[in-house]
Amino acid sequence: MNNLWWFALPILLLPVWWHRRKRIENKAALMATARFLPRAEPRQTRVWRWSDPLLLLVRCLLLACLTAWLVNPVYSSRGDTVVVTQGTDAAWAERQAAEAGLAQADRVTLPGAQALGWVHAHEREWRAEARVLVLGDVPMPATRPLFGRQVEVRTQPAKVPNSEHHVFIASERAAEWRRMFAALDGPEKIVIDATPGAATSLIVWDRPGAPPASMKASLWLVTDARAFPELAKASKLGALHYADSARGRLWHHAAWPPRDADSARRLLDDWQQLHVGPRPYTLQSQVFAASKEADAPAPGGGLRDILLIALAALFVLERMLAHVRKGAQ
Amino acid sequence: MSASASLIAHTTKLDLVIRHVLAGLGHGIHAGRERGAGVEFSEYRAYAPGDEWRRVDWKLAARADRYFVREAERDSHVAVWLILDASASMAEPSRSIAGLDKLAYARTQLGCVAAIAQRQGDAFGLVVLSDGKVAFTPAARGPRQLQRVLAQLSKAEARGALPDAAALKASLHFAISPSAVYAASDLLDWPSPLSQALTRLRQMRHDVRVLGLQTQAEIDASFPDTQAYRDPEADEGVFRFGADLRDGYRQNREAHFATVTAQARQNDMPVTLAAIERAPGDVLRRWLRRPGGR
Numbered sequence: 001m002n003n004l005w006w007f008a009l010p011i012l013l014l015p016v017w018w019h020r021r022k023r024i025e026n027k028a029a030l031m032a033t034a035r036f037l038p039r040a041e042p043r044q045t046r047v048w049r050w051s052d053p054l055l056l057l058v059r060c061l062l063l064a065c066l067t068a069w070l071v072n073p074v075y076s077s078r079g080d081t082v083v084v085t086q087g088t089d090a091a092w093a094e095r096q097a098a099e100a101g102l103a104q105a106d107r108v109t110l111p112g113a114q115a116l117g118w119v120h121a122h123e124r125e126w127r128a129e130a131r132v133l134v135l136g137d138v139p140m141p142a143t144r145p146l147f148g149r150q151v152e153v154r155t156q157p158a159k160v161p162n163s164e165h166h167v168f169i170a171s172e173r174a175a176e177w178r179r180m181f182a183a184l185d186g187p188e189k190i191v192i193d194a195t196p197g198a199a200t201s202l203i204v205w206d207r208p209g210a211p212p213a214s215m216k217a218s219l220w221l222v223t224d225a226r227a228f229p230e231l232a233k234a235s236k237l238g239a240l241h242y243a244d245s246a247r248g249r250l251w252h253h254a255a256w257p258p259r260d261a262d263s264a265r266r267l268l269d270d271w272q273q274l275h276v277g278p279r280p281y282t283l284q285s286q287v288f289a290a291s292k293e294a295d296a297p298a299p300g301g302g303l304r305d306i307l308l309i310a311l312a313a314l315f316v317l318e319r320m321l322a323h324v325r326k327g328a329q
Numbered sequence: 330m331s332a333s334a335s336l337i338a339h340t341t342k343l344d345l346v347i348r349h350v351l352a353g354l355g356h357g358i359h360a361g362r363e364r365g366a367g368v369e370f371s372e373y374r375a376y377a378p379g380d381e382w383r384r385v386d387w388k389l390a391a392r393a394d395r396y397f398v399r400e401a402e403r404d405s406h407v408a409v410w411l412i413l414d415a416s417a418s419m420a421e422p423s424r425s426i427a428g429l430d431k432l433a434y435a436r437t438q439l440g441c442v443a444a445i446a447q448r449q450g451d452a453f454g455l456v457v458l459s460d461g462k463v464a465f466t467p468a469a470r471g472p473r474q475l476q477r478v479l480a481q482l483s484k485a486e487a488r489g490a491l492p493d494a495a496a497l498k499a500s501l502h503f504a505i506s507p508s509a510v511y512a513a514s515d516l517l518d519w520p521s522p523l524s525q526a527l528t529r530l531r532q533m534r535h536d537v538r539v540l541g542l543q544t545q546a547e548i549d550a551s552f553p554d555t556q557a558y559r560d561p562e563a564d565e566g567v568f569r570f571g572a573d574l575r576d577g578y579r580q581n582r583e584a585h586f587a588t589v590t591a592q593a594r595q596n597d598m599p600v601t602l603a604a605i606e607r608a609p610g611d612v613l614r615r616w617l618r619r620p621g622g623r
Binding site: 029030031032034036 | 417418421431515557558559560562565567569577578581582
């Protein structure tokens with residue numbers, strides 16, 4: 001689409017024609033005794049001469065620069081490149097780069113989530129023979145990425161840091177709830193609080209009667225729906241009732257605490273997915289072959305900034321020269 | 330020291346230039362005052378700047394606390410008529426002195442004649458031919474008239490062509506009393522309504538003197554050949570000047586002016602051809618010199 005702007009280049013003829021025409025008009029002086037001259041065509045108007053060649057040059061450059069700015073060309077300047085995601089073990093990255101024969105290649109450090117997108121957006125900037133290697137913890141993208149050139153990805157899953165989640169259990173059957181939370185594996189660690197505090201994110205309310213008004217948590221697991229009037233109008237998802245209240249979100253299930261391993265697993269998974277967030281999943285090491293269907297996005301070439309500066313400078317120069325010429329006439 | 334032509338290019342104050350030119354001439358040009366001031370008293374009039382102090386009536390000044398000038402009855406009734414050709418071709422500049430053109434030069438010459446006429450006590454009037462129209466200033470005497478005429482001269486701009494014969498003929502109603510007619514033109518249009526009018530005036534026994542203004546570049550045929558030229562009055566496209574065309578130009582021009590002088594001589598109408606690069610005082614002296622007396 002941008003490349004169509006190259007067809008605007010013939011406007012360069014405009015200043016050329018303009019400067020030539022001006023010459024014919026301006027350079028005829030008045031002469032009262034012209035009537036005594038023999039009839040002869042003026043010779044120099046047929047000669048192709050330039051008036052103000054400097055100004056003409058600047059004007060042509062200005063228009064060419066403007067066209068180039070609109071075209072937004074890409075200057076393929078990048079050679080072999082190793083893209084390393086942030087937080088990657090440097091020694092591992094060096095080893096992998098050396099294995100791939102790219103020890104001397106340029107290094108680009110990017111956040112892991114942006115690495116593949118960045119490579120895709122800039123893939124026209126690499127020279128044809130350049131190789132691209134992406135190293136580190138690259139999260140699995142939602143769709144399979146397509147590249148217009150071959151891109152190799154070598155991943156090393158980063159260690160997920162443990163996270164603590166405070167739970168307060170108000171129940172006569174606390175042992176059953178504790179057993180359920182103890183079954184949780186993964187980076188999430190459950191801390192059972194003796195009293196609910198500011199850090200408490202989950203409260204198990206397995207008692208008849210309403211809790212004190214001061215207790216708040218982002219999620220409540222409620223076994224007795226009568227304790228919370230909000231649950232009377234709760235939405236249903238299977239046997240699970242859920243509602244929002246001033247204390248936090250309420251989940252209610254008649255069959256809690258879970259009796260078997262499956263229902264306990266389901267409850268913990270739901271909690272982990274909805275309230276803790278999905279666990280990172282790292283892309284597997286693989287080589288993406290060049291694909292013809294890859295539609296590289298419109299290139300946002302770095303040349304555009306340079307062209308813009310040149311455009312401004314040329315414009316100022318043109319105005320000054322035109323002003324000087326007007327003053328000289 | 331006589332004023333040079335570049336003086337005209339350097340100032341726009343016409344009265345200043347005229348004073349300078351006339352000062353350079355000395356007294357050779359004056360025929361002397363023809364009337365004895367106050368010989369035949371006619372009337373008083375208020376003093377105006379430029380009046381001679383000796384003509385102020387001092388007794389009356391003492392009585393009235395104002396200056397009055399005694400006007401004498403004029404013996405001679407000769408009127409001086411100044412005719413200025415201000416067609417577009419008069420804007421032709423001197424190619425050697427920057428800022429000087431034929432119109433400015435003609436203005437100075439006519440202004441000098443007007444100043445001389447005023448000093449001699451003659452009535453003088455002005456006719457400016459510009460842009461197809463005739464601007465007419467009736468003849469009168471005195472310093473105020475001089476200021477009026479100089480203002481009209483300064484206002485004249487080189488524009489358009491000469492008025493046609495009918496318009497000019499309608500403006501020649503002044504020619505009843507004997508008068509001296511001084512016309513400044515470039516004489517490039519000849520025969521023209523102006524030439525016909527001058528010839529008719531001459532045939533009516535008026536003293537007609539024509540000043541034909543030229544530039545040194547026209548005389549030498551030395552125009553720069555680097556540019557094209559256009560005729561200011563006729564839109565006939567562009568002309569080229571070059572060494573190969575110089576002889577043709579010179580021949581055409583000389584033939585034209587030979588015709589002009591021959592026809593003028595035939596009608597007993599002296600024509601003074603002068604280059605505008607010459608000192609205005611010298612040109613003025615040549616123009617005003619009596620044709621017979623050398």
